[in-house]
Amino acid sequence: MNLTADIALAHRLAEAAGAAIRPHFRTPMAAERKDDASPVTLADRAAEEAMRRILTAEVPQDGVHGEEFGITEGRTGRQWVLDPIDGTVGFLAGRPLFGTLIALLVDGFPVLGVIDQPILGERWLGVTGQPTTLNGLPVRTRPCRDLKDAAIATTGPHYFGDHDGEHFMALAARTDHKRMVMGGDCYNYAMLASGHLDLVCEAGLKLHDFAALVPVVEGAGGTMADWNGEPLHAGSSGHVIALGDQARLEDVVEALTCAH
Template identity: 40%
Template sequence: MNRHLETAMRAVEAASRPIMKYFDGSFEVEIKADMTPVTVADREAEQVIRKVIREDWPDHGIFGEEFGASDRDSDYLWLVDPIDGTKGFVRGYGMFSTQLALMYKGELVLGVSNAPAMGETAWAAQGEGAWLNGERVRVSAIDKISNASISTGNLASIAASKCWASLGNILSRANRTRGYG
């Protein structure tokens, strides 16, 4: 595991502590200008992630959902979504995760997704494959949509886009569909 990935794994693990502290408790929800919710858990988790990154890589840029950009001109730019799925989080649904990615000169080189309520951490890095809880994951051998299971999320945003008809065409041909979000 490369040093950048080690930092990312430590950062999402550290962020899970304040997230789970609030997930099991009570907190206030604010609505941001873009009409999406934000909680103290979102903010504390992003601060923790920024601290871990800064300790290891003080010259790297960070762009976070809650606190914006810092050192954005760096060759390395970390992308942070402390709680992807805040709407579910505030309702007590465990289908949320921390998303952390690293770009080098505009190209994604690694990503980590930690779903602490589900006990799952997935990561992928350039040249190192993709992993879920320490087990290598692979693409399915299924090569026909008629044999495939398709999972979707956030259909409301897709329904409002030009892709809705195309998605409907694909889903109607699939063996099975599931959705969340």
């Protein structure tokens, strides 16, 4: 699969989104509430609009799935999945730990992913069959010999329902939970890909939240799966784990199923 043109397009999308976002960072900005009560800002919408304009001009036959403006059906089996600001809460708090997520799915499976942090100037690119890069240089996950040594991250406990929360805490109890990281959204997955975290666990994610993360993590030597250990795709439930060391997948799945 030759994705050279798609990689160049993904970089242009990230540049356009960043140009739309940067003028709004750490400025007084009102946020509206969406139907699910999550916040959305002018920056979210402007960034997605900028990316959609490019996609409409350059690949009009491809589908587009965006967080803010929904789904545009395509005719090629290819779908661009966009999350203009993953981590709007952090963005509103002036924390540069949010990211623009850009994914290309072919027949429902992610083959290209970008995590772009437009304030810090950091861009992770993951492509099927290629090593993941940060600003053009390869990055790798780190080994984790035992789950009890794993540094775990999640966006926050309030994103888990009671049932899912019990399973997450059962997993966390088997890790080095005194090093647990809260907050960070997509940036946690970037840090895992770069070898600074071992495990990320979340529930309730939508396709635009996780599609771009899969090629980034897996191209760095890690693995992403649902809570049953199955590969992620367009129909996945949104229960997501990311592991820097693939050898720990069975341990993580077992821990998630052991909640009382």
